Amino acid sequence: xxxxxxxxxxVPHSPIRSLLPFAKAAKAKGRHIFHLNIGQxxxxxxxxxxxxxxxxxxxxxxxxxxEGIPSLREVVARYYQKFDANLSSEDVxxxxxxxxxxxxxxxxxxxxxxxxxxxxxxxxxxxxxxxxGTIRIVPLTTTLEKKFQLPEPEAFEKLITPKTKAIFLCNxxxxxxxxYSRSDLEKLMALVKRHDLYLIVDEVYREFCYGxxxxxxxxxxxxxxxxxxxxxxxxVFSSCGAxxxxxxxxxxxxxxxxxxxxxxxxxxxxxxxxxxxxxYQFSEEYIEKAKAEYDRRxxxxxxxxxxxxGVNCYLPDAAFYNMVELPVADAAHFxxxxxxxxxxxxxxxxxxxxxxxxxxxxxxxRQVRVAYILNENDLxxxxxxxxxxxxxxxxxxxxxxDGILQQSETFSK
Amino acid sequence: xxxxxxxxxxVPHSPIRSLLPFAKAAKAKGRHIFHLNIGQxxxxxxxxxxxxxxxxxxxxxxxxxxEGIPSLREVVARYYQKFDANLSSEDVxxxxxxxxxxxxxxxxxxxxxxxxxxxxxxxxxxxxxxxxGTIRIVPLTTTLEKKFQLPEPEAFEKLITPKTKAIFLCNxxxxxxxxYSRSDLEKLMALVKRHDLYLIVDEVYREFCYGxxxxxxxxxxxxxxxxxxxxxxxxVFSSCGAxxxxxxxxxxxxxxxxxxxxxxxxxxxxxxxxxxxxxYQFSEEYIEKAKAEYDRRxxxxxxxxxxxxGVNCYLPDAAFYNMVELPVADAAHFxxxxxxxxxxxxxxxxxxxxxxxxxxxxxxxRQVRVAYILNENDLxxxxxxxxxxxxxxxxxxxxxxDGILQQSETFSK
Numbered sequence: 001x002x003x004x005x006x007x008x009x010x011v012p013h014s015p016i017r018s019l020l021p022f023a024k025a026a027k028a029k030g031r032h033i034f035h036l037n038i039g040q041x042x043x044x045x046x047x048x049x050x051x052x053x054x055x056x057x058x059x060x061x062x063x064x065x066x067e068g069i070p071s072l073r074e075v076v077a078r079y080y081q082k083f084d085a086n087l088s089s090e091d092v093x094x095x096x097x098x099x100x101x102x103x104x105x106x107x108x109x110x111x112x113x114x115x116x117x118x119x120x121x122x123x124x125x126x127x128x129x130x131x132x133g134t135i136r137i138v139p140l141t142t143t144l145e146k147k148f149q150l151p152e153p154e155a156f157e158k159l160i161t162p163k164t165k166a167i168f169l170c171n172x173x174x175x176x177x178x179x180y181s182r183s184d185l186e187k188l189m190a191l192v193k194r195h196d197l198y199l200i201v202d203e204v205y206r207e208f209c210y211g212x213x214x215x216x217x218x219x220x221x222x223x224x225x226x227x228x229x230x231x232x233x234x235x236v237f238s239s240c241g242a243x244x245x246x247x248x249x250x251x252x253x254x255x256x257x258x259x260x261x262x263x264x265x266x267x268x269x270x271x272x273x274x275x276x277x278x279x280y281q282f283s284e285e286y287i288e289k290a291k292a293e294y295d296r297r298x299x300x301x302x303x304x305x306x307x308x309x310g311v312n313c314y315l316p317d318a319a320f321y322n323m324v325e326l327p328v329a330d331a332a333h334f335x336x337x338x339x340x341x342x343x344x345x346x347x348x349x350x351x352x353x354x355x356x357x358x359x360x361x362x363x364x365x366r367q368v369r370v371a372y373i374l375n376e377n378d379l380x381x382x383x384x385x386x387x388x389x390x391x392x393x394x395x396x397x398x399x400x401x402d403g404i405l406q407q408s409e410t411f412s413k
Numbered sequence: 414x415x416x417x418x419x420x421x422x423x424v425p426h427s428p429i430r431s432l433l434p435f436a437k438a439a440k441a442k443g444r445h446i447f448h449l450n451i452g453q454x455x456x457x458x459x460x461x462x463x464x465x466x467x468x469x470x471x472x473x474x475x476x477x478x479x480e481g482i483p484s485l486r487e488v489v490a491r492y493y494q495k496f497d498a499n500l501s502s503e504d505v506x507x508x509x510x511x512x513x514x515x516x517x518x519x520x521x522x523x524x525x526x527x528x529x530x531x532x533x534x535x536x537x538x539x540x541x542x543x544x545x546g547t548i549r550i551v552p553l554t555t556t557l558e559k560k561f562q563l564p565e566p567e568a569f570e571k572l573i574t575p576k577t578k579a580i581f582l583c584n585x586x587x588x589x590x591x592x593y594s595r596s597d598l599e600k601l602m603a604l605v606k607r608h609d610l611y612l613i614v615d616e617v618y619r620e621f622c623y624g625x626x627x628x629x630x631x632x633x634x635x636x637x638x639x640x641x642x643x644x645x646x647x648x649v650f651s652s653c654g655a656x657x658x659x660x661x662x663x664x665x666x667x668x669x670x671x672x673x674x675x676x677x678x679x680x681x682x683x684x685x686x687x688x689x690x691x692x693y694q695f696s697e698e699y700i701e702k703a704k705a706e707y708d709r710r711x712x713x714x715x716x717x718x719x720x721x722x723g724v725n726c727y728l729p730d731a732a733f734y735n736m737v738e739l740p741v742a743d744a745a746h747f748x749x750x751x752x753x754x755x756x757x758x759x760x761x762x763x764x765x766x767x768x769x770x771x772x773x774x775x776x777x778x779r780q781v782r783v784a785y786i787l788n789e790n791d792l793x794x795x796x797x798x799x800x801x802x803x804x805x806x807x808x809x810x811x812x813x814x815d816g817i818l819q820q821s822e823t824f825s826k
Contacts, residue, residue: 063654109415253417267653
């Protein structure tokens with residue numbers, strides 16, 4: 001048998017999807033799973049957009065333009081006015097989900113062994129896409145104690161080497177739910193400019209900020225050559241399966257290269273683009289409603305988690321995630337156990353072990369990412385499940401207090 | 414301004430899409446263009462499949478499984494029985510077009526600087542995807558004189574080095590329309606096995622073989638560990654914009670790695686998969702009709718081209734392309750001139766310069782790829798256009814005879 005590539009071995013497993021076989025087995029046993037593990041909202045896709053797909057009259061689903069359907073690019077450029085970004089449609093490249101935008105961005109900015117600084121914990125797939133291009137991710141650790149705030153520019157500066165090509169942020173944050181303020185970002189801009197770096201910002205959760213204002217890096221004047229924004233309709237319009245994202249930049253040089261990558265894969269999916277275009281027509285009301293819903297859930301989750309002994313968490317400012325520290329020695333083991341060994345009235349909970357979101361895996365060993373993408377009732381039931389599961393788990397495997405495992409008598413793993 | 418990556422400069426321009434700005438300008442002048450340059454069929458997408466998309470009732474377009482919707486994978490596995498391939502649904506990975514299948518395959522088989530042998534001319538984007546993974550393409554030249562037949566195993570063997578990981582074929586051939594016979598492929602299998610290589614075959618045109626039988630490499634026994642097939646609904650079901658392709662292999666080791674790449678980009682497009690699944694229900698009648706149509710066009714094109722003085726072509730056995738040598742010194746210049754300077758009753762023709770399909774660009778300098786994807790009437794009109802355009806062009810720029818440019822008095826370029 002031929003040997004597959006070494007890089008194939010190095011592709012990280014998805015921390016969100018690697019528990020799927022256990023979930024499948026649990027479902028086969030008739031168990032109901034509350035999915036708090038994945039950013040798949042239960043909010044309905046805008047019905048008018050679905051209707052547009054259903055009432056389309058085309059007879060041939062042909063190739064579209066590589067850079068995306070012109071009318072969609074225009075609509076998206078206009079939408080950004082809301083965030084004080086002055087875009088033309090040529091600044092918007094439609095991609096096959098944010099995933100493809102991330103890959104194109106990294107390949108366009110970085111050669112092999114170039115470095116990109118990213119605050120950790122970060123969206124796990126950044127690592128996979130960097131690995132596809134043999135690009136080094138240089139993590140800058142942020143902590144739950146400080147609610148994963150943006151580090152000071154000096155902390156970034158310490159990591160800059162001649163190989164550094166970009167700083168890559170996720171704002172609002174997945175998996176942390178943190179929101180960077182305008183002044184935080186302004187300070188970082190100066191650094192980016194001084195070292196002539198790219199600033200890549202994944203803003204896919206921008207519409208879900210609770211009580212605080214979101215600042216898009218596209219709104220900063222004089223940063224046009226530096227800024228590349230990743231976007232997607234997946235979360236904002238609850239359309240994860242449509243596979244429509246965007247790569248947005250005013251840098252003409254980057255546009256020229258991205259155009260070649262876009263041509264290489266021919267075009268983004270047709271139906272998804274059709275859907276997307278209509279989404280923006282009804283965006284204001286739709287988004288307000290979705291945001292209010294997530295905000296309620298955010299409080300339900302936070303209050304619920306806080307009331308569980310030994311759980312360390314915070315109230316996130318944005319997105320629909322929360323990083324939570326559990327009183328367990330190995331959160332990944334707990335997450336698996338939830339699927340293989342636990343049930344409460346036929347239910348269990350699926351969580352994402354946080355180590356997958358850390359470059360330094362050990363930092364996330366006791367944390368999980370919880371997505372509040374279920375309705376309030378389900379969320380309350382899921383929290384009950386989690387509370388009971390933790391009680392049982394700690395009895396069997398022992399509890400971590402002050403960082404030290406208090407082993408129970410029946411401990412075995 | 415930061416410097417974009419060097420690899421960004423190296424991404425090849427699409428030979429099919431790089432003339433687009435000139436086409437756009439021609440259209441803006443009110444000119445009608447007969448598009449013989451791109452493999453975008455004018456045959457209708459199966460109406461029952463479009464109807465399935467239109468009558469879908471889902472309320473949330475959520476993430477699907479990374480490896481594709483299970484029912485689609487099953488349908489595709491069954492479809493392959495027609496080609497004596499014994500597949501289970503786990504052998505079929507749904508990808509975002511064949512494009513993504515090519516990228517995943519190359520990254521899974523090859524590390525940086527590994528080599529893949531491909532007969533040239535080849536589908537230009539192979540080069541781009543290889544470049545994304547810093548993989549070397551080693552071309553094995555085939556010629557128009559020999560109708561681009563598969564070279565003997567000895568010719569492949571001469572190119573094998575310790576870095577060689579795979580042989581990559583396109584069968585039936587884009588851009589050549591050639592069809593490899595079972596015995597040709599069998600001879601190559603022995604070589605692949607002896608050197609323990611992967612055999613990657615892009616079979617997206619398999620349904621369009623005229624009078625000769627198609628052999629899928631999936632039908633060869635004992636080659637399960639070596640064979641990876643690329644497929645797509647784009648051409649067979651005239652659904653290029655749906656972005657649904659497949660990576661098919663029985664090699665469990667490859668499946669394991671591909672699974673990780675698939676998880677990285679989350680899932681293939683939802684609507685396209687919905688469409689695809691229904692396509693296979695009506696495939697037999699639909700494909701027979703499409704094939705008969707292409708076959709007629711194939712003859713129209715061939716007879717038309719043959720009747721133009723100085724044009725060198727052959728009757729292709731499969732797909733819907735023909736590589737054609739023109740009596741011009743620079744086919745790319747001619748293709749551009751068609752768009753910028755020529756018209757016949759308001760019409761012109763768009764062709765794909767063939768140099769983009771060659772690794773050794775000079776080999777394709779006088780050739781174009783012609784796609785017979787227009788209906789007979791349009792095809793005849795396009796041929797008339799081409800005939801007149803060549804007449805005028807040769808008067809201005811001179812004619813190539815026996816490889817030597819006979820300059821006209823008015824030659825200027």
